[in-house]
Amino acid sequence: MADDLQNGADPGFGVYVHWPFCLSKCPYCDFNSHVRHEPVDEARFGSALIREIAHRAETTRGRRVASIFFGGGTPSLMSASTVARVIEAIDRHWTLAPGAEITLEANPTSVEATKFAGFRAAGVNRVSIGVQALNDADLKALGRTHSSVEALAALEIARKTFERFSFDLIYARAGQSVAQWRSELASALALARDHLSLYQLTIEPGTMFERMRDAGKLVVPGPDLGRDFWDATQEIMNGAGLPAYEISNHARPGAESRHNLIYWRTGDYAGVGPGAHGRITGQNKRRAQATERDPQKWLSAVESAGHGLIEDDVLSREEQGDEFLLMGLRLAEGIEPGRFEAMSGRGLDPRRVQSLIADGMVEYTSGGRLRVSAEGFPLLDAVVADLAA
Numbered sequence: 001m002a003d004d005l006q007n008g009a010d011p012g013f014g015v016y017v018h019w020p021f022c023l024s025k026c027p028y029c030d031f032n033s034h035v036r037h038e039p040v041d042e043a044r045f046g047s048a049l050i051r052e053i054a055h056r057a058e059t060t061r062g063r064r065v066a067s068i069f070f071g072g073g074t075p076s077l078m079s080a081s082t083v084a085r086v087i088e089a090i091d092r093h094w095t096l097a098p099g100a101e102i103t104l105e106a107n108p109t110s111v112e113a114t115k116f117a118g119f120r121a122a123g124v125n126r127v128s129i130g131v132q133a134l135n136d137a138d139l140k141a142l143g144r145t146h147s148s149v150e151a152l153a154a155l156e157i158a159r160k161t162f163e164r165f166s167f168d169l170i171y172a173r174a175g176q177s178v179a180q181w182r183s184e185l186a187s188a189l190a191l192a193r194d195h196l197s198l199y200q201l202t203i204e205p206g207t208m209f210e211r212m213r214d215a216g217k218l219v220v221p222g223p224d225l226g227r228d229f230w231d232a233t234q235e236i237m238n239g240a241g242l243p244a245y246e247i248s249n250h251a252r253p254g255a256e257s258r259h260n261l262i263y264w265r266t267g268d269y270a271g272v273g274p275g276a277h278g279r280i281t282g283q284n285k286r287r288a289q290a291t292e293r294d295p296q297k298w299l300s301a302v303e304s305a306g307h308g309l310i311e312d313d314v315l316s317r318e319e320q321g322d323e324f325l326l327m328g329l330r331l332a333e334g335i336e337p338g339r340f341e342a343m344s345g346r347g348l349d350p351r352r353v354q355s356l357i358a359d360g361m362v363e364y365t366s367g368g369r370l371r372v373s374a375e376g377f378p379l380l381d382a383v384v385a386d387l388a389a
């Protein structure tokens with residue numbers, strides 16, 4: 001990782017590309033993902049992405065792109081040629097920094113894994129694979145369309161194709177014990193290279209899992225057991241040399257996702273595609289942007305107006321400060337209090353900080369950064385709410 005990223009001085013500028021289509025809807029998912037029973041007009045969507053890239057580049061001239069992230073949805077359903085067109089357009093309308101990180105989220109079905117070489121040739125240099133579980137019963141319960149054998153095969157192809165790859169697992173699943181998770185995580189570490197994303201299952205509003213839980217058909221671990229899962233995860237990952245650099249992301253030092261660090265370090269990024277978000281700073285203003293979520297409406301908007309933006313608002317200093325805390329305190333490195341003051345126009349409340357320190361929830365580093373402690377991380381939302389109040 002570049003030095004400027006390691007010390008947090010300059011998060012860089014990133015471009016997020018959203019591909020909103022999936023083969024099926026996972027019951028825990030609240031992302032902007034859509035299942036189509038007719039073939040997607042990929043050429044048309046690809047051209048619209050490129051048009052929206054041109055629009056966003058107009059308003060962010062001269063930026064160098066440190067990172068591109070293809071997220072979704074399932075961007076591994078795109079063809080390599082569309083991915084190549086998009087990367088080429090980003091390089092043409094901005095400039096890709098030498099060694100820019102280009103990540104593509106992939107699902108490990110056998111069809112998608114066979115496309116990895118094409119993605120590599122298109123310029124992708126990192127894949128993030130949605131494995132989620134390493135046994136078939138749990139994959140089925142999570143509504144995944146791949147098998148554990150396919151997941152292992154996809155990881156093997158990723159290992160051979162990319163210098164950098166990561167995969168996601170969901171833990172604290174219905175019926176899972178901490179002992180089972182420990183064993184699964186040990187297996188995952190044997191398959192990982194230097195980065196893993198480990199998400200504790202949460203029941204999001206509007207999802208199938210929420211309806212199942214409310215109907216008494218899904219029982220997930222309560223807070224105490226959830227804490228045991230959390231503690232086991234940190235112990236194993238610290239022991240393996242892949243500590244959490246963010247609440248759910250673990251890496252060997254230097255292997256962190258540079259793109260996500262841009263978000264968490266309150267850097268700037270342009271978002272293109274349906275339901276993409278962006279943050280752009282210029283002329284002493286920070287703008288929050290969001291595009292139309294519905295793929296067809298987004299497509300029509302881009303084809304008629306050149307962009308799908310439905311929000312483009314200047315953030316108040318208070319909003320900037322809140323966002324800075326919300327994102328920065330997710331990171332193990334914590335935040336620089338002076339930057340909070342510069343953004344929000346006010347300092348952190350010393351009494352609140354002292355009270356949280358006394359409770360063991362936050363701590364100052366020797367360099368004067370404020371970070372959430374190991375004890376505080378499982379209660380992150382409450383810590384952030386307290387500091388932001």
Ligand code: SF4
Nearest residue numbers: 022025026029033073
């Ligand atoms: S594949 Fe990913 S984006 Fe698509 S429905 Fe499942 S979790 Fe959501």
